[in-house]
Amino acid sequence: MLEESHEAANVRSTLDRLIAERRESYSDISRLIGRNSAYIQQFIKRGTPRKLDEEDRRVLARYFGVSETMLGGASVGAAPPARLRGLPAIVAVPRLALGASAGGGTLDEDERAAGVMAFDARWLRHLGVRPQRVSMIRVDGESMAPTLSDGDDIMVDHDDDADRLRDGVYVLRLDGVLMVKRIAMGPLRGRFSVVSDNPHYPDWADIDPALVDIVGRVVWTGRRLN
Incomplete structure (x- = not known):
């Protein structure tokens, strides 16, 4: 449980950093995935929901150009590179x-x-x-x-x-x-x-x-x- 909690905190911290680097707002990223304007802020600040929906995670990973594993996706075999290759930005x-x-x-x-x-x-x-x-x-x-x-x-x-x-x-x-x-x-x-x-x-x-x-x-x- 502690490991899961630590992993979830890392996902929230990573997403917060990516948003800050792009100079985006929580509300705009929420709308990007078709959610209400407070959705991402609640996820990052309150941990609600506990993890990102699979489709939301996929869209965010493509938008920020990172591996889904950085946003809580399952890791299979060797970890993929931090920056994706071949997927459209x-x-x-x-x-x-x-x-x-x-x-x-x-x-x-x-x-x-x-x-x-x-x-x-x-x-x-x-x-x-x-x-x-x-x-x-x-x-x-x-x-x-x-x-x-x-x-x-x-x-x-x-x-x-x-x-x-x-x-x-x-x-x-x-x-x-x-x-x-x-x-x-x-x-x-x-x-x-x-x-x-x-x-x-x-x-x-x-x-x-x-x-x-x-x-x-x-x-x-x-x-x-x-």
């Missing part, structure tokens, strides 16, 4: 606590992370984005239908800003209003139009770039099928 991409409106626009200055979504780091590189420079935002409204629908999650590349502006779908602020719209470059250098894909919503033609703050380019979208 998992990146936690923040979901921002705001909605990018595809309707009339929303005023919401609260850009704190409201959780995370896990992605394969190699897949993100395949998209051509840096993992630390993307975030997920929810779409509100139907002005970009059928391209984007109300409730879609969009991945925004914050490196792809005004300096790299080209035709495409962007999250932007116009007169302080956050929205997701299509940018259509104009014939005059530096001028562009802000376009709604849904013809029932307004466009802003040949707009002064000084009026627009480019948040980032939309590079991927995911949606729930009803």
Whole structure:
């Protein structure tokens, strides 16, 4: 029993150290494994639950790039290396606590992370984005239908800003209003139009770039099928 208690304490200490090294929060790591925001803190600080669920342990090991044995997994034969080889690195991409409106626009200055979504780091590189420079935002409204629908999650590349502006779908602020719209470059250098894909919503033609703050380019979208 003492040996089991010592092992459990080591697992909690190891997980606490890994979280600190990544500068993550307990709540974000809890959301990463689909648990309530206090789950990991209770596990580390109170020992509740006594051990990690097998699937939770697998996700955490892949995310932190360590062997499952370091997080309480059973050891079979020789101990595996501390850092895994061959498994994809998992990146936690923040979901921002705001909605990018595809309707009339929303005023919401609260850009704190409201959780995370896990992605394969190699897949993100395949998209051509840096993992630390993307975030997920929810779409509100139907002005970009059928391209984007109300409730879609969009991945925004914050490196792809005004300096790299080209035709495409962007999250932007116009007169302080956050929205997701299509940018259509104009014939005059530096001028562009802000376009709604849904013809029932307004466009802003040949707009002064000084009026627009480019948040980032939309590079991927995911949606729930009803």
